Amino acid sequence: MVQLLKVHGSQNSFFLLDQTQLNQTFTQLELVNLAKQLTNSHNLLNGADGLLVVSQSFQPSACAKMQVINADGSIASMCGNGLRTVGRYLAEKYQQQNLIVETAQANLRVSCQPDWAPHVKAVSVEISPVSFQQQDLPFSNLGKKELINQPVPEFAANLKFTAVAVPNPHLISIVSANLMQTDLLKQLGTQLNRPNPYFPDGVNVSFTQIINHQRLFVRTFERGVGFTNACGTGMSAASLVHALTYPQNSLFNNLITVTNPGGFVQTIVHQDNNHYWIELIGNATFTHYIEVAENELHQNVIDFTKFKVKSTVENQAYQEFIIKH
Numbered sequence: 394m395v396q397l398l399k400v401h402g403s404q405n406s407f408f409l410l411d412q413t414q415l416n417q418t419f420t421q422l423e424l425v426n427l428a429k430q431l432t433n434s435h436n437l438l439n440g441a442d443g444l445l446v447v448s449q450s451f452q453p454s455a456c457a458k459m460q461v462i463n464a465d466g467s468i469a470s471m472c473g474n475g476l477r478t479v480g481r482y483l484a485e486k487y488q489q490q491n492l493i494v495e496t497a498q499a500n501l502r503v504s505c506q507p508d509w510a511p512h513v514k515a516v517s518v519e520i521s522p523v524s525f526q527q528q529d530l531p532f533s534n535l536g537k538k539e540l541i542n543q544p545v546p547e548f549a550a551n552l553k554f555t556a557v558a559v560p561n562p563h564l565i566s567i568v569s570a571n572l573m574q575t576d577l578l579k580q581l582g583t584q585l586n587r588p589n590p591y592f593p594d595g596v597n598v599s600f601t602q603i604i605n606h607q608r609l610f611v612r613t614f615e616r617g618v619g620f621t622n623a624c625g626t627g628m629s630a631a632s633l634v635h636a637l638t639y640p641q642n643s644l645f646n647n648l649i650t651v652t653n654p655g656g657f658v659q660t661i662v663h664q665d666n667n668h669y670w671i672e673l674i675g676n677a678t679f680t681h682y683i684e685v686a687e688n689e690l691h692q693n694v695i696d697f698t699k700f701k702v703k704s705t706v707e708n709q710a711y712q713e714f715i716i717k718h
């Protein structure tokens with residue numbers, strides 16, 4: 394039997410598959426097919442935003458490798474909320490509080506934190522590398538090599554935008570509470586995630602509202618998914634943009650709270666020798682343990698009636714915790 398987990402970070406939900414337990418490793422095509430079927434809301438536990446795949450790492454410092462597959466089958470170089478849950482999974486597997494996990498572009502630090510409440514586990518992860526360079530997003534036809542807090546009339550009148558890779562691509566705008574209520578984020582997210590002249594690989598689009606300089610609200614239309622309850626790399630990128638936009642507020646190295654439709658996280662933006670990186674701290678919740686025979690997962694069309702699902706108490710604990718905060 395194979396064990397899958399259903400997990401979430403700020404209710405950005407995923408299935409988690411540890412490939413090291415399989416007799417027959419999946420091909421990339423099989424993984425994409427599996428991701429599309431598992432995330433479909435009609436199949437199992439209302440679907441999810443993506444699939445997190447854990448595999449063996451051949452990097453000496455890393456205990457495992459994480460791959461992220463979006464609901465539409467596209468591959469992402471990073472996922473902040475996902476890395477927290479993978480980090481917790483690996484911490485429990487290897488009985489270690491501090492780990493390094495290999496991701497598509499970097500080996501990243503993960504560290505278990507004190508529980509936020511009974512059954513609300515918390516994990517801190519490193520978000521890096523950060524780049525504003527056009528080729529790292531990539532973007533084109535904007536007449537610039539970097540887009541940092543600048544107007545882009547092609548995207549929206551009266552807003553400023555920053556494009557930043559952390560290392561997955563994000564487009565961030567700081568907006569008013571009123572603008573947050575409009576359909577603009579959906580329109581822009583949709584436009585930039587189908588063939589478009591500006592972001593050939595698509596982009597995660599986030600609007601950020603400053604509640605005060607210690608508290609932001611961030612909403613994200615994700616590449617390969619659409620609206621999610623939260624996007625960990627999006628909130629990290631938004632925290633960096635916030636710190637850079639208000640240098641007079643000395644926002645580096647300070648813990649700030651970033652709320653989102655699924656709860657909240659905390660971030661700390663760092664600058665070391667001209668390199669930025671962000672610490673992302675938040676819940677790592679396991680909502681279900683799922684068992685299925687390995688051969689069922691290798692089928693082209695998966696029979697979800699063959700899956701045995703056991704729920705945990707963690708989602709209820711998380712919901713109660715969020716209501717109080």
Ligand SMILES: N[C@@H](CCC[C@H](N)C(=O)O)C(=O)O
Nearest residue numbers: 469472473474561624625626
């Ligand atoms: N939800 C994630 C980001 C997942 C990947 C993203 N959709 C992309 O394609 O870059 C997070 O928590 O960071």
